[in-house]
Amino acid sequence: MKYFRLKAIPFFIAIYGLLSFYLFLFGKSHFKSYLEEYLSQLRGGEVSIGKLSLYPFSRTLELESIEVARRSLPMKNLLTIDKASIHYSLGAVFAKKLHFNDIRLEGISHNSNRSRAARPILIDKEERTVGTAPALFDVVASSLYNHLKDQIRDNPLRYINKLASGQDISSKTAALSKTDVVGELQKQKEALIEKAEKWKSRTKDWEKTVLNLVSQWQALTKDFRNIASIPRNRVQTLTLELRKAQENLGQDLGELQKEVSDSSAFESILESEIIRVQKSLGIPRESGDDFSNLLMGPKIIEFMERAAFWIDWTRNNLLTGTPDVTTQKRDRGETVHFGKPGALPNFTVLKLNVNSSARNKFQGDIQATIENFTSDPSILGKPFRGEGTAHFSDLEIKDMMGKFEIDHTGSEQKESFHLKLSSFPIENWKVLDEKGARLEIFKALIGGEFDLQFVENKISGKGTFDFSHIDSKATSTAKPIEEAVQSALGATPRITVTCELQGEVNRPQLTITSNFGKNLALSLRETFKHQIGAVEENVKHHLIQEYEPQRAEIEKLLSELHTTTLLGLERHKKTLEQILRLADKFIK
Amino acid sequence: MRRFFYPFWHPLIKDRTPWYLSLGLVFGFVVGSTDLFTIQFPILFLLLFFFRMNLLIALSSALFAAIFVPFWDPLLHAVGRAVLVQTVSLRELWGALYHTPLIPYTRFNHTVVMGTFVFQFLFTVPALVVTYLFFSKQGERISRRIMSSRIGRLYQESPFHRGYEHYLERIK
Numbered sequence: 001m002k003y004f005r006l007k008a009i010p011f012f013i014a015i016y017g018l019l020s021f022y023l024f025l026f027g028k029s030h031f032k033s034y035l036e037e038y039l040s041q042l043r044g045g046e047v048s049i050g051k052l053s054l055y056p057f058s059r060t061l062e063l064e065s066i067e068v069a070r071r072s073l074p075m076k077n078l079l080t081i082d083k084a085s086i087h088y089s090l091g092a093v094f095a096k097k098l099h100f101n102d103i104r105l106e107g108i109s110h111n112s113n114r115s116r117a118a119r120p121i122l123i124d125k126e127e128r129t130v131g132t133a134p135a136l137f138d139v140v141a142s143s144l145y146n147h148l149k150d151q152i153r154d155n156p157l158r159y160i161n162k163l164a165s166g167q168d169i170s171s172k173t174a175a176l177s178k179t180d181v182v183g184e185l186q187k188q189k190e191a192l193i194e195k196a197e198k199w200k201s202r203t204k205d206w207e208k209t210v211l212n213l214v215s216q217w218q219a220l221t222k223d224f225r226n227i228a229s230i231p232r233n234r235v236q237t238l239t240l241e242l243r244k245a246q247e248n249l250g251q252d253l254g255e256l257q258k259e260v261s262d263s264s265a266f267e268s269i270l271e272s273e274i275i276r277v278q279k280s281l282g283i284p285r286e287s288g289d290d291f292s293n294l295l296m297g298p299k300i301i302e303f304m305e306r307a308a309f310w311i312d313w314t315r316n317n318l319l320t321g322t323p324d325v326t327t328q329k330r331d332r333g334e335t336v337h338f339g340k341p342g343a344l345p346n347f348t349v350l351k352l353n354v355n356s357s358a359r360n361k362f363q364g365d366i367q368a369t370i371e372n373f374t375s376d377p378s379i380l381g382k383p384f385r386g387e388g389t390a391h392f393s394d395l396e397i398k399d400m401m402g403k404f405e406i407d408h409t410g411s412e413q414k415e416s417f418h419l420k421l422s423s424f425p426i427e428n429w430k431v432l433d434e435k436g437a438r439l440e441i442f443k444a445l446i447g448g449e450f451d452l453q454f455v456e457n458k459i460s461g462k463g464t465f466d467f468s469h470i471d472s473k474a475t476s477t478a479k480p481i482e483e484a485v486q487s488a489l490g491a492t493p494r495i496t497v498t499c500e501l502q503g504e505v506n507r508p509q510l511t512i513t514s515n516f517g518k519n520l521a522l523s524l525r526e527t528f529k530h531q532i533g534a535v536e537e538n539v540k541h542h543l544i545q546e547y548e549p550q551r552a553e554i555e556k557l558l559s560e561l562h563t564t565t566l567l568g569l570e571r572h573k574k575t576l577e578q579i580l581r582l583a584d585k586f587i588k
Numbered sequence: 589m590r591r592f593f594y595p596f597w598h599p600l601i602k603d604r605t606p607w608y609l610s611l612g613l614v615f616g617f618v619v620g621s622t623d624l625f626t627i628q629f630p631i632l633f634l635l636l637f638f639f640r641m642n643l644l645i646a647l648s649s650a651l652f653a654a655i656f657v658p659f660w661d662p663l664l665h666a667v668g669r670a671v672l673v674q675t676v677s678l679r680e681l682w683g684a685l686y687h688t689p690l691i692p693y694t695r696f697n698h699t700v701v702m703g704t705f706v707f708q709f710l711f712t713v714p715a716l717v718v719t720y721l722f723f724s725k726q727g728e729r730i731s732r733r734i735m736s737s738r739i740g741r742l743y744q745e746s747p748f749h750r751g752y753e754h755y756l757e758r759i760k
Contacts (some may be wrong), residue, residue: 005599008637096692325673332658333665333700336672338683 028052045071045078046118061086069118070111077114080362082107097344103352110392112362192557199256199565206249210572213242217579239583246576253569256561284521292517295431295439296497300512345376354388364392368402383407396445398423415454422447426467437476439485444470452501459508461501468494484527488520593748594755600644606727608642610719615639616646617715618708620653623701627693657704664703671702 032052039047050065066081085104092099216238275285284291327334337346354368368388374380387403399422407414423445432439448465470493474485497514525532603612619632636646657664672682685691695701734740743749 002640005638005640012634012637091689094689095687325679327673330698332661333668333698333703336669336682336697336699338679338686338697340683340687343687 028054040121043068043121045069045121056090059088059090061088067114069114074117075114077112078110080107080109080112081105082109082356092344092348095344098347099344100349101351103349105352105354106356107359108354108356108364108366108390109360109362110364110395110397189554189557192554192561195259196557196561196565199561202252203565203568206252206569206572209245210575213238213245214575214579217583235583235586239580242576242580242583246573246580249569249573249576253566253573256566256569284524286518286521286525291520292497292512292514295517295520296499296512296514298431299429300499300510339376339379341379343379345374345379347373347375348380349373352386358391358393361394362392364390364395364397366390377406377408378410381409383409396423396425397421400424412456413454414456417452418450420449431472437474437478437481437485439472439474441467441470441472444468444472448497457504459501459503461499463497463499465497466494467497470495480527481524484523485520487527488516488523491519491523492516594752597752598755598759600647601642603640603642606720606723608640609645609723609727610716611639612642612644612646613649613719614712614715615641616649617653618712619646620650621657621704621708623695623698623704626695626701627690661700664707665699666703667706668699668701668703671706672697672699 029052031054032049035052036047036049046067046069048065048067048069049063050067051063053062053064054060055062063084063086064082066079066084067077068079070076070078083104083106085102085106086100087102089099089101220234220238324339326337326339328337349370350372352368352370352373354366356364356366358365366388368386368390370384370386370388372380372382372384374384377384383405384407385405388401390400391398399420401420403418405414405416424447426444426446427442429441429444430438431441444467446465446467448463450461450463450465452461452463453459470489472489474482474489476482476485492515495514495516497512497516500511501508503509603609615636619629619636622629622632636650637643671678682697686697696705735744
C-alpha cells in the first residue's frame with residue numbers, strides 16, 4: 001500500500017510559490033489596508049498611510065505621510081506625520097510578541113488641509129469584557145462624571161428663568177424652608193439634653209475625685225505638723241495623682257467648652273440653612289461655584305469620557321502587572337495569557353522619539369521622548385514615562401510642555417501627569433446650551449497648567465487655565481438674562497478657571513471656581529436684585545419663624561450647662577492647681 | 589470540456605481501499621476542525637494531499653467539520669478552559685510554551701483551540717480504528733447500495749461517467 005502521494009509535492013510547491021509571490025507583490029498593500037482600518041476604528045476617524053516600506057534585513061518598518069483626519073472637519077487633519085521609522089525585534093515576532101526597540105517620528109503637522117474629504121468611520125461597537133481590574137483613572141472618571149452630571153442636571157438657570165418670567169416661587173420657598181430645618185434643630189436639642197445629663201454625672205464624679213484628693217492632702221499636712229518631717233515619697237505619690245487628675249480634668253473641660261460653642265453657633269447654622277434653601281431655589285451665590293460647574297463641567301466631562309475610552313482600550317488590549325494567568329474574552333472563547341517573570345512582555349516600545357521642526361505654517365517644533373511603554377510593567381521593571389515640548393507659532397500653539405510617569409513596577413501603583421501651555425486655540429465651544437440661555441465661544445486662546453497625581457487609591461490634582469482673546473456670543477429667551485450674561489462677559493475679558501481634585505479614587509471631591517462664574521452670579525444678582533432680595537427675605541422670614549422657638553429652648557439648655565457644669569469643673573480645676581503648687585513647693 | 593475535469597476528478601476518487609477511506613474521513617475532519625488562523629492549519633492542509641487517502645471523502649469531511657464544529661464551541665471552550673486555567677499542575681508547562689518561539693502561533697492558549705485539540709488527541713486514533721473496521725466490513729455493501737440507488741444509476745448513465753471510464757482506459 002502506498003502511503004504518500006509524491007505527485008502532489010511539485011503541485012504544492014507551485015501553489016505555495018505562487019502564494020509567496022503574491023504576498024511579495026501585494027502583501028504590503030494588504031498590510032497597509034489592514035493597519036489603516038485598525039487605526040481608523042481605534043480613532044473613530046479616518047487614518048490613512050501614504051506609503052509603507054518593510055526592510056526585513058534591517059528589521060525596520062517605515063510609514064510615510066500618515067494622516068489622522070479631524071472628526072468634525074472632514075477636510076482638515078488633526079495630525080500629519082511625515083515619516084515614522086519603526087525598528088522591531090525579529091526574535092519577539094517569532095514568539096508572537098511586539099517589541100519595538102526604537103520608533104522615530106518626524107515632521108508633525110497640525111490642522112493641515114486634506115486633498116480629499118475624510119470618509120466617516122462606522123465604529124464596531126462590539127462589547128468586550130475585561131479580565132483585569134478597573135484602572136484608577138477609569139474609576140475616577142466614572143465618579144466625577146456622575147458627580148458633575150448631577151450638578152449640571154440641577155441647573156441654576158432654570159430658576160432664574162422663572163424669576164425673569166415673573167413666576168412666583170414663594171410657595172416653593174416656604175416648602176423648602178420647612179422641610180429640614182425643624183428636624184435638624186429637634187435633633188440638636190435632643191442631643192444637647194443627652195449631653196447635659198452625661199456632663200452632670202461626670203461633674204459629680206469629678207467632685208468626688210477632687211474632694212478625695214483634697215482630703216488626702218489635708219490628712220498629710222495635719223498628721224505631720226512640721227512640714228519638713230512629711231515623707232517625700234508620699235508627697236510625690238500624691239503629686240502624681242494630682243497631675244493626672246489635672247490633665248484629665250483639663251481634657252474634659254476642653255471637650256465641654258467645644259460642645260457648648262458648637263451648639264451655640266446659631267448665626268452660622270442659620271446662615272448655612274439660608275444658603276441651602278437658596279441653592280435649592282437656584283439663586284446664584286456671590287462665589288459663583290455652581291455656575292462654574294455649569295459652565296466648565298461639560299468640557300471636563302467630555303475630557304473624562306475621552307480619557308476613559310483610551311484607558312478602557314489599554315485595559316482591553318494590554319495586561320497590567322504579572323499575574324499568573326489572565327483571560328481575555330474573544331469572538332469564540334477566551335484567550336489565556338500566562339505571566340512569567342523574566343520573559344519578554346507581549347508588547348513593548350522601549351523608546352519613541354519625536355523630532356519635528358517647523359517647515360510650513362502647519363508644522364511645529366516638537367521634541368518628545370516616550371520610554372518603556374509595555375503591557376507588563378513589572379516584567380520590564382521600568383516605569384513608563386514621557387516628556388515633550390511643542391510649539392506651532394503660526395497656529396498659536398505656544399510653549400506646550402507635557403510630562404507623565406506611570407509606575408506599575410512595584411507594589412504601590414503611582415501615576416502622575418503634568419501639562420503646561422502658554423497658548424492653545426479653541427474654536428466653536430458651546431459653553432452653555434440650555435433652554436434658558438446659550439453661550440458660545442467662537443474663538444479663544446487657552447493657557448495654563450495642570451497637575452494630576454495618583455498614589456494607590458488617592459488622587460490629587462490642581463489646574464489653572466486662562467481663556468483670553470475671547471470672541472463669543474450669548475443669547476437667551478429672557479432679555480434680562482441675555483444682558484446679564486453679556487455684562488458678565490464684558491466684565492471678564494480674561495476668564496480664569498481653577499480646578500482642584502482631592503480625595504479617594506471612589507469619592508473624589510472636585511471644586512471648580514472661575515472669575516466668570518462669579519461675575520455671572522454677581523451680574524444676575526444685580527439684574528434680578530429686587531426679585532432675589534424678596535426671595536431671600538422670604539427664606540429668612542420662614543426660617544426664623546421655625547427656628548425661634550427651638551432656639552430659645554436650646555439657649556436655655558446651654559445656659560444650664562454653662563452655669564452648673566462648666567463653671568463647676570473650672571472651680572475643681574483651680575482647687576487642684578492650688579494643691580499642686582503647694583506640693584511642688586514642698587518637693588523643691 | 590468534460591475532459592478537462594477528469595485529471596482532477598481521478599485523484600479525488602481513485603483511492604478506495606478501507607484504509608484510504610477511513611484516513612480520509614478522520615484526517616479531513618481534523619483539518620476542518622482546526623482553526624484557520626493557526627500555524628498548524630496550512631501544515632495539516634498540505635499533509636491532506638501529501639498522505640495518500642481518499643481526497644473526496646477527506647475534503648467533504650473537512651467541509652462538514654468547518655461548518656458544524658463551531659456549533660460545539662461552548663463545549664470546546666469549557667474543555668479548553670478546564671485544561672488551560674483550572675488545571676493548576678499544567679500551568680508551568682503552558683507558561684513555558686507561551687513564551688517559546690513559534691508555539692504561540694498555534695494559538696494553544698485559546699480555549700476553543702485547546703478544546704478542539706483535546707478532542708482530536710483523544711478521538712483520532714479510536715475513530716481511525718472504528719472507521720477502518722466499518723469500511724472494511726461494510727464498504728462493499730455500501731458501495732453497491734449507492735451505485736444501485738437512483739442517484740448512483742443516474743451517475744453511471746451520465747456522459748460524465750462514460751467519459752471518465754474512457755479516460756481510465758486511456759491512462760491504463
